[in-house]
Amino acid sequence: MTGTYAPTLDDIETLARAALETIPDALRRHAHDVVIRVQDFPDAETCSDMELESEFDLLGLYSGVSLDHDEAVSIRQDVNMIFLYRRPLLDYWCETGEELAHLVRHVIIHEIGHHFGFSDDDMEALERLADERAGG
Numbered sequence: 001m002t003g004t005y006a007p008t009l010d011d012i013e014t015l016a017r018a019a020l021e022t023i024p025d026a027l028r029r030h031a032h033d034v035v036i037r038v039q040d041f042p043d044a045e046t047c048s049d050m051e052l053e054s055e056f057d058l059l060g061l062y063s064g065v066s067l068d069h070d071e072a073v074s075i076r077q078d079v080n081m082i083f084l085y086r087r088p089l090l091d092y093w094c095e096t097g098e099e100l101a102h103l104v105r106h107v108i109i110h111e112i113g114h115h116f117g118f119s120d121d122d123m124e125a126l127e128r129l130a131d132e133r134a135g136g
Contacts, residue, residue: 012038012086012104019105022134023112024126031112034064035081042085056088060107062114082111105130 007015016036020028041055052058064080084107093100109130113123 006090007086007100009038009040009086012084012089015101015104016082016084016108018101019108019130019134022105022130023109024129024133027112027116027126031115033080034112034115035079036084036108037081038084038086040085040087042083055085056091058085059088059092059103060084060111062111064115080115082108082115084108101134102131105134 013036016038020031020036023031042050042052042058042061046052046058046061047055050058061083062081063083084104089100089103089107092098093103096103106127109127110123113126118126
């Protein structure tokens with residue numbers, strides 16, 4: 001992102017869609033039904049359910065049926081979604097100086113990892129592969 005304005009919801013969504021293009025093909029092919037939603041903050045129910053001290057404490061969230069439980073559900077009740085929270089992402093971005101595209105990609109991979117039930121080590125390996133694909 002360049003310029004002197006704060007990236008918009010649409011800007012974050014654009015970064016998220018680009019991030020999806022860099023995740024390993026084997027993972028991306030299984031994540032095709034995951035919807036990405038960008039909001040400024042998590043809603044009050046999410047903050048309460050997760051016992052957040054601040055609405056800035058959550059960068060992203062997977063919501064839906066985990067794949068390890070998906071086969072047991074005959075009729076899907078929820079849409080699989082990844083929520084990205086723009087204001088906490090921008091706050092983290094400003095505090096760390098990390099490239100915003102890299103941060104969004106990290107959160108996307110982490111949330112997709114939750115979708116697939118991967119360990120933290122698995123997600124770190126996926127992130128390294130995605131970084132290589134993205135040229136960084």
